[in-house]
Amino acid sequence: MAECTHDCSSCSADCSSRDLRVPANAMSSVKRVIAVVSGKGGVGKSTVTASLAAAMAKRGRKVAVLDADITGPSIPTAFGIHQRATGSDAGIDPAVSAGGVELMSLNLLSANETDPVIWRGPVIAGVVTQFWQEVVWGDIDYMFVDMPPGTGDVPLTVFQSLPVDGVIVVTSPQDLVSMIVAKAVNMAKMMDIPVLGLVENYSYFQCPDCGKQHAIFGESHIDQVAGELEVPVLARLPIDTALAAAFDAGKIEDFPTNYMAQLADRLEN
Secondary structure (H helix, E strand, O other), X not given: OOOOOOOHHHOOOOOOOOOOOXXXXXXXEEOOEEEEEEOOOOOOHHHHHHHHHHHHHHOOOOEEEEEOXXXXXXXXXXXXXXXXXXXXXXXXXXXXXOOOOEEEOHHHOOOOOOOOOOOOHHHHHHHHHHHHHHEOOOEEOEEEEEOOOOOOHHHHHHHHHOOOOEEEEEEOOOOOHHHHHHHHHHHHHHOOOOEEEEEEOOOOXXXXXXXXXXXXXXOOOHHHHHHHHOXXXXXXXXXXXXXXXXHHOOOHHHOOOOOOHHHHHHHHO
């Protein structure tokens, strides 16, 4: 059988019984891979990924983040890392945050962080595979893959090529949430990847004066959607401008209220 190009649009092959996973770097041992996905952009997926990685690292676990959002990489910014990655004959060395989280992102390989990525889908998907194969991750307990939004080439490549143990779907309270979340959940199920559950971001704003919660983006339908899709709701996160500021300032690990701490506990149990 010819080598897979990960372009299923013009392919008639039956891949249901074919193992397309690629081996990790010979000096890497990753125990668990969790993909963080979203049906659309702008729901705070990368914030959830970074917060979850920071929470798990504070539990004493060896943690890595593979930034698969090639055209919109933001993970290095969250951890305050801006220097270029280095390497050796063994492979590419991941950057390491102040809290010990290992990172790899296209921003760490680009001459300038603001350079646009004008590549076609198969090329972008190939870079993600290279991050898995050529980065010397070492011994990792949890790798979180920050996926691009939608259900395109990169999610397909990650689900086919990496040993993904589960998917977390990030969404927000909007009228179209049912359809958008269903697409992401159904893609994971079609690829036989367990859906760990849903995280609703921007769920509410809590008034700092009176403590009352306000549904800025409309009333939540997450429980109904989760019931229809038969997946659990893992967390509901508030609108927190201080968290956004910490992300932009590269201080995600120092943010005092990690909303992902309980989810980190849940993943361990």
